[in-house]
Amino acid sequence: AFAAAPAVDPAATTSASSIDPSRLRNVAVIAHVDHGKTTLMDRLLRQCGADIPHERAMDSISLERERGITIASKVTSVTWKENELNMVDTPGHADFGGEVERVVGMVEGAILVVDAGEGPLAQTKFVLAKALKYGLRPVLLLNKVDRPSVTEETCNEVESLVFDLFANLGATEEQLDFPVLYASAKEGWASTTFTKDPPAETKNMSQLLDAVVTHVPPPNANTDAPFQICLQYGYAGFMSMSVDHRLLWTLQRVSMMEPDFYLGRILTGRISSGVVRVGDRVHGLRNKDSGAEKIEDGKVLKLMKKKGINMVLTDCAGAGDIISIAGLSSPSIGHTVATVEIMSALPTVELDPPTISMT
Numbered sequence: 001a002f003a004a005a006p007a008v009d010p011a012a013t014t015s016a017s018s019i020d021p022s023r024l025r026n027v028a029v030i031a032h033v034d035h036g037k038t039t040l041m042d043r044l045l046r047q048c049g050a051d052i053p054h055e056r057a058m059d060s061i062s063l064e065r066e067r068g069i070t071i072a073s074k075v076t077s078v079t080w081k082e083n084e085l086n087m088v089d090t091p092g093h094a095d096f097g098g099e100v101e102r103v104v105g106m107v108e109g110a111i112l113v114v115d116a117g118e119g120p121l122a123q124t125k126f127v128l129a130k131a132l133k134y135g136l137r138p139v140l141l142l143n144k145v146d147r148p149s150v151t152e153e154t155c156n157e158v159e160s161l162v163f164d165l166f167a168n169l170g171a172t173e174e175q176l177d178f179p180v181l182y183a184s185a186k187e188g189w190a191s192t193t194f195t196k197d198p199p200a201e202t203k204n205m206s207q208l209l210d211a212v213v214t215h216v217p218p219p220n221a222n223t224d225a226p227f228q229i230c231l232q233y234g235y236a237g238f239m240s241m242s243v244d245h246r247l248l249w250t251l252q253r254v255s256m257m258e259p260d261f262y263l264g265r266i267l268t269g270r271i272s273s274g275v276v277r278v279g280d281r282v283h284g285l286r287n288k289d290s291g292a293e294k295i296e297d298g299k300v301l302k303l304m305k306k307k308g309i310n311m312v313l314t315d316c317a318g319a320g321d322i323i324s325i326a327g328l329s330s331p332s333i334g335h336t337v338a339t340v341e342i343m344s345a346l347p348t349v350e351l352d353p354p355t356i357s358m359t
């Protein structure tokens with residue numbers, strides 16, 4: 001098995017988690033490679049109290065393997081001013097087109113990270129197109145403003161390039177009205193006004209976290225309906241070109257079933273409706289031409305979320321939230337897990353076949 005087994009820290013077990021969708025924000029972080037997504041995520045986690053070792057938290061697959069925890073797994077939640085922010089990492093590479101759609105289909109907002117020196121590049125366009133198509137209104141984060149070459153003028157130029165990109169991609173009026181923040185992920189701060197050296201009391205990520213809470217709508221989700229969740233979690237922690245692409249592709253297809261020797265498969269997805277509790281009887285459903293086919297009856301044994309860099313247990317989760325479930329062995333990507341009252345599976349997003357050449 002290639003995907004790391006999540007280590008569940010019993011000490012980190014939470015009490016009943018909030019099931020108030022108005023307190024949730026689901027945000028994708030999208031960027032061209034090297035524009036600073038990893039550094040940014042690391043800073044956000046730190047600011048929200050994650051106990052992170054010195055290595056960059058979202059970065060190191062070898063670190064992840066060593067520690068047996070899913071550091072690079074794609075959904076991480078942080079608590080900010082009593083809101084729970086589920087931050088979903090997005091692969092920037094076009095080869096993962098289906099994966100990007102899956103991610104942007106799970107969230108209501110996005111942070112678009114653009115290197116203030118380089119401006120928007122190919123992958124910026126690629127992932128932004130998908131985000132706009134799914135109706136998201138991204139927050140623009142111009143990163144690396146600490147660089148000597150970056151000035152207010154160059155930032156204005158980059159902003160208008162990004163604006164043109166939005167427009168060319170068919171953004172709506174609302175989407176074109178994106179907020180802009182200036183950041184040095186490296187130095188650990190973001191600001192709503194241009195600066196290269198914010199005052200000490202605002203030299204942090206608070207303004208970005210506030211912007212996410214303000215600008216990203218909470219999920220429009222019904223917790224009173226019966227529980228159903230669409231399993232849509234693939235794996236894309238590493239985009240290193242040195243990794244064999246055939247292997248990557250296989251990983252992507254199978255790795256939502258992150259193997260954990262004690263818990264069996266761990267299935268991750270966004271809860272479409274209802275509330276799920278540990279012990280609930282659920283079944284796995286698969287779409288067929290003739291309707292939904294039941295593929296397994298089972299019970300929710302554990303519910304987990306990644307908080308900071310730890311998998312933590314929770315006893316319930318509600319509509320709009322992104323959660324990992326252990327207890328079922330048959331369902332996989334695109335399948336639905338639901339309480340017994342539901343007899344139709346949710347529509348699925350099919351993964352595009354790989355477009356990379358196998359050399």
Ligand code: GDP
Pocket residue numbers: 031032033034035036037038039040143144145146147183184185186187
């Ligand atoms: P990713 O590929 O988008 O995840 O980008 P990384 O977070 O790995 O950053 C790519 C490179 O840019 C690394 O060398 C970072 O140290 C550097 N970097 C990231 N953020 C900043 C920043 O705010 N300022 C500067 N000067 N460098 C940065």
